[in-house]
Amino acid sequence: MKSTRPQSFLWLTLLIIVAIALIPILIDSASLREDLFLTLMLVILASSINIIMGYTGYVSFGHIVFFGLGGYFAFFLMLNYQVHFVLAALASGVGASVFAFLLGIPVLRLRGAYFALATIGINEAVRSFVTNFEPFGGAVGMFFNYAVYDAYGGARNALWFAYYAIVVVALVTVTASFLIKKSKFGLGLMAIREDQDTAQVLGIDPTRYKVLAYACSAFFPALAGAIFFFKNGIIEPGPAFALLRSIEGLVMVMLGGYGTVTGPIVGAVVYERLRAFLITNPNFSSLHLFIAGLLLLVIVLFATAGVVGWLRQRVPLLRRYLE
Amino acid sequence: MILAVQNISKRFGGLLALNRVSLSVQEGEILGIIGPNGAGKTTLFNVINGVYPPQNGQVTFRGENITGLPPFAIAQRGIARAHQIVRPLSELSVKENVTVGACFGREHLALGAAARVVDEVLEFVGMADKRDMLASKLNVAQKKRLEMARALASRPLLILLDEVLAGLNPHEVTDMLGLIRKIREQGVTVIIIEHLMHAVMNLSDRVVVLDYGAKIAEGTPQVVSNDPKVIEAYLGDPKAALRLLERST
Numbered sequence: 001m002k003s004t005r006p007q008s009f010l011w012l013t014l015l016i017i018v019a020i021a022l023i024p025i026l027i028d029s030a031s032l033r034e035d036l037f038l039t040l041m042l043v044i045l046a047s048s049i050n051i052i053m054g055y056t057g058y059v060s061f062g063h064i065v066f067f068g069l070g071g072y073f074a075f076f077l078m079l080n081y082q083v084h085f086v087l088a089a090l091a092s093g094v095g096a097s098v099f100a101f102l103l104g105i106p107v108l109r110l111r112g113a114y115f116a117l118a119t120i121g122i123n124e125a126v127r128s129f130v131t132n133f134e135p136f137g138g139a140v141g142m143f144f145n146y147a148v149y150d151a152y153g154g155a156r157n158a159l160w161f162a163y164y165a166i167v168v169v170a171l172v173t174v175t176a177s178f179l180i181k182k183s184k185f186g187l188g189l190m191a192i193r194e195d196q197d198t199a200q201v202l203g204i205d206p207t208r209y210k211v212l213a214y215a216c217s218a219f220f221p222a223l224a225g226a227i228f229f230f231k232n233g234i235i236e237p238g239p240a241f242a243l244l245r246s247i248e249g250l251v252m253v254m255l256g257g258y259g260t261v262t263g264p265i266v267g268a269v270v271y272e273r274l275r276a277f278l279i280t281n282p283n284f285s286s287l288h289l290f291i292a293g294l295l296l297l298v299i300v301l302f303a304t305a306g307v308v309g310w311l312r313q314r315v316p317l318l319r320r321y322l323e
Numbered sequence: 324m325i326l327a328v329q330n331i332s333k334r335f336g337g338l339l340a341l342n343r344v345s346l347s348v349q350e351g352e353i354l355g356i357i358g359p360n361g362a363g364k365t366t367l368f369n370v371i372n373g374v375y376p377p378q379n380g381q382v383t384f385r386g387e388n389i390t391g392l393p394p395f396a397i398a399q400r401g402i403a404r405a406h407q408i409v410r411p412l413s414e415l416s417v418k419e420n421v422t423v424g425a426c427f428g429r430e431h432l433a434l435g436a437a438a439r440v441v442d443e444v445l446e447f448v449g450m451a452d453k454r455d456m457l458a459s460k461l462n463v464a465q466k467k468r469l470e471m472a473r474a475l476a477s478r479p480l481l482i483l484l485d486e487v488l489a490g491l492n493p494h495e496v497t498d499m500l501g502l503i504r505k506i507r508e509q510g511v512t513v514i515i516i517e518h519l520m521h522a523v524m525n526l527s528d529r530v531v532v533l534d535y536g537a538k539i540a541e542g543t544p545q546v547v548s549n550d551p552k553v554i555e556a557y558l559g560d561p562k563a564a565l566r567l568l569e570r571s572t
Contacts, residue, residue, distance in 0.1 A: 183434070184426050184433065184434050184437075187419065187422060187423060187426060187434075188423070188426070188427060190412070190414075190415060190419070191412055191415070191423045191427075193414075194412035194413055194414055194415060195410055195412060195413075197374075197410075198406075198410040198412065199412075199423070200393065200394045200395050200398075201372060201374070201394045201395075201398060201404055201406075202395075202398060202423050202424055202427050202428065202473065202477065203395050203398035203399045203424075203427035203428045203429075203431075203477060204395055204423070204427045205393075205395045205396075206395075259414075
């Protein structure tokens with residue numbers, strides 16, 4: 001009985017995502033589709049950051065680097081080798097994970113603020129590298145000829161195709177986030193988050209666990225990047241490695257509740273809705289980042305557990321159901 | 324012989340924390356380690372379970388040289404430890420804390436199998452009713468029990484207990500002593516660092532005395548407590564010396 005509860009919780013979460021994702025398909029609304037595309041992309045980004053930050057306790061400020069790299073890898077494969085989008089996206093995910101794995105071995109030795117700073121450095125270094133890397137188009141970037149979309153039934157259908165892809169990746173990401181949290185692997189990560197030295201005395205190899213967590217958390221943003229830039233038809237270093245996106249991702253995780261499965265989802269949805277409201281409201285349009293910063297400050301000062309964490313603390317009954 | 328420590332030295336800058344210490348532990352015994360504050364007792368534990376590599380000397384566990392192995396590798400071979408300063412994984416529940424021990428210790432259990440061990444161990448240390456509490460919400464005595472439970476859940480062959488009685492009231496001390504005896508009855512070898520003389524003297528089969536990083540005496544509690552060198556070492560701490568003298572008469 002006890003073990004079926006978390007499972008049913010996962011199914012419920014997935015069901016809600018599917019139900020919402022179906023709406024633009026049923027009413028054939030392109031604008032709603034674009035809104036949801038962005039929201040789901042942020043859900044993927046926030047849930048991934050949560051794996052390394054919420055479960056393992058390592059704040060990855062520059063996590064957007066995997067989103068950008070995923071986009072570039074996939075774009076490169078599609079453009080130069082006519083690889084099918086799905087294959088290119090999967091390859092970019094694997095590529096980003098391998099990159100994170102190799103990078104994690106030295107960088108995850110750093111603790112606390114030093115790791116956070118290092119991840120910013122990585123993002124900036126990769127951005128500079130790509131800006132000067134001619135096979136990736138250098139500072140100009142790369143762009144598709146419209147003919148590329150013919151393989152997916154034309155540009156209009158390709159947009160829908162990208163949407164289905166992001167829905168699937170979002171569902172897979174949430175499932176993976178849940179399974180990791182409920183696994184022995186996840187328990188090891190959380191032990192490292194609480195006290196790495198104690199975890200080590202209890203038999204956990206911290207380096208191995210952290211590097212694997214980092215590789216997992218790099219996989220899904222890379223897929224999201226591949227889909228996003230496929231849909232865009234153009235990729236440039238600036239938007240691909242936008243540090244601001246990274247920081248917004250952290251705000252979402254903190255807002256929803258770090259270390260929980262639903263936290264990053266709630267955080268991404270609330271943050272995106274808020275941003276959309278502020279940006280379209282003439283009084284606030286230039287203030288949305290100010291308000292985002294203020295929000296982060298309030299969470300860090302008064303509600304470190306975030307929305308979901310706060311609910312779990314306040315309503316003990318929810319602890320059994322809400323992960 | 325389950326554990327052999329040979330000629331271990333450990334230096335921190337100008338301080339020689341351990342000076343050519345050797346000792347051996349038989350399977351199934353309880354070995355007490357005593358000594359004034361700063362004698363190097365906890366450092367010795369840190370060397371045995373891999374937290375510090377020694378400058379020289381060798382630690383052999385069940386015939387295998389484990390000197391310089393990282394702590395997790397030593398834990399997986401069956402040496403568990405309860406810390407002097409309790410280190411609960413604060414934001415995890417009691418059950419999760421103990422599950423970490425069971426999952427990553429000597430038997431490397433899967434979550435399902437670990438759950439049974441965890442129930443058993445929590446029952447054993449008398450914390451079954453606290454299983455869903457956050458570790459940070461426990462009081463000191465409970466946190467010490469949690470340290471023990473976590474160590475036991477790894478199904479160790481050797482357990483290192485670092486002042487598990489410190490800070491407990493007399494009633495809690497009696498409970499804890501009973502628990503340690505029960506651990507030994509299960510066939511686990513115990514090394515215990517303790518300041519509470521009557522407890523360590525009652526419990527131990529053998530006692531090793533450290534002072535300024537060196538071993539100054541070894542033997543049965545009776546022999547050690549009558550050793551003039553031991554009494555001298557404790558004179559810097561008159562109360563402890565008095566207590567020792569009381570025991571020997």
